[in-house]
């Protein structure tokens with residue numbers, strides 16, 4: 502067996518316990534073969550020679566899952582700040598995105614991939630444009646992703662709107678299974694207010710027929726919820742249900758302004774919610790009822806959203822923000838504890854996206870990260886799970902592995918040329934701004 506051995510670390514197991522163990526990875530299968538004492542692992546792999554990854558002084562965790570982003574928006578990091586969602590999109594972001602080229606999208610996606618690998622993220626969901634170029638970046642970087650072309654029909658004539666829906670469905674069909682199966686896809690209408698009802702109905706029906714899941718922004722702001730309630734006499738999650746867009750493989754970003762009836766409906770349907778606390782705070786969108794969602798049985802994952810509303814792609818930050826904001830929202834310090842946000846960033850993310858990973862156990866996908874605990878801000882270690890949620894940062898990640906392949910070893914990313922990626926993205930971003938300013 503061609504295997505990789507992660508040695509000498511402490512391992513976060515699916516039940517939340519942390520134990521000293523080695524991890525043996527079958528690189529041909531991209532799966533974890535065994536987790537246990539060195540002798541147990543020796544026995545499981547039959548003494549086969551292995552590449553070794555030193556986890557001494559570190560914590561081996563499932564690769565983190567960024568369950569909602571727009572990865573190429575790294576080019577717009579710091580481009581427009583301090584506005585709420587609607588004016589931010591209409592006055593700044595959409596005009597800039599109107600000037601983006603496919604090359605720009607690839608440059609931004611590579612930069613985002615680099616950032617994610619460095620901070621221990623192994624899988625993400627992405628809604629954007631030029632998705633073939635995002636897929637290229639995912640393939641080169643060695644990450645896992647669920648990708649979709651984002652549909653917006655407001656301001657378009659019927660032919661253009663229909664073409665956008667068709668583009669999203671075509672991307673979902675054509676990219677599914679790319680990058681040796683690490684890329685899966687979804688139909689991705691931007692939201693229930695930026696896509697007209699007839700286009701939502703048509704797209705969802707075709708997606709259902711093709712067995713393609715649905716991802717959209719839902720209940721993010723009151724500005725988005727109120728018109729749906731006023732015009733339809735029903736809340737957004739009921740509208741989504743009416744559109745047949747509420748299924749067990751679907752996942753909605755935000756879910757900030759959901760009432761109890763909507764929470765029950767999400768739970769009943771098995772539709773996951775991707776909580777994006779930093780974006781919700783920065784755009785002053787509101788506080789998602791994370792505790793109530795989880796108590797009702799909704800799968801809750803974590804997402805950074807795009808780098809323009811965050812402003813980074815570090816899921817460690819989302820864990821801390823989700824715990825802090827969840828406590829504030831519930832007015833209860835025990836509302837969203839450390840173990841909950843770690844679960845949301847790992848298993849919750851993998852389950853929401855219906856991708857392999859999220860667990861360190863035999864048979865699971867070999868998507869993992871090793872977090873270096875030997876740092877002043879992580880000393881002493883009373884509880885490693887507390888550190889993951891409240892004290893660790895993406896820069897504490899020492900190694901990142903996805904699908905059995907080492908993407909970062911000793912903080913050196915092996916699949917991307919970091920300097921070249923940063924330079925290309927910086928040039929693309931400044932050229933983009935020049936084009937926007939002269940448009």
Ligand SMILES: CSC[C@H]1O[C@@H](n2cnc3c(O)ncnc32)[C@H](O)[C@@H]1O
Nearest residue numbers: 571594628629651652691718806807
């Ligand atoms: C049509 S592709 C995706 C689209 O979404 C925009 N976007 C970025 N952040 C948010 C957010 O928090 N809510 C809604 N839409 C967002 C992005 O700029 C793209 O235009």
Ligand SMILES: [Zn+2]
Nearest residue numbers: 718754806807
């Ligand atoms: Zn978003």
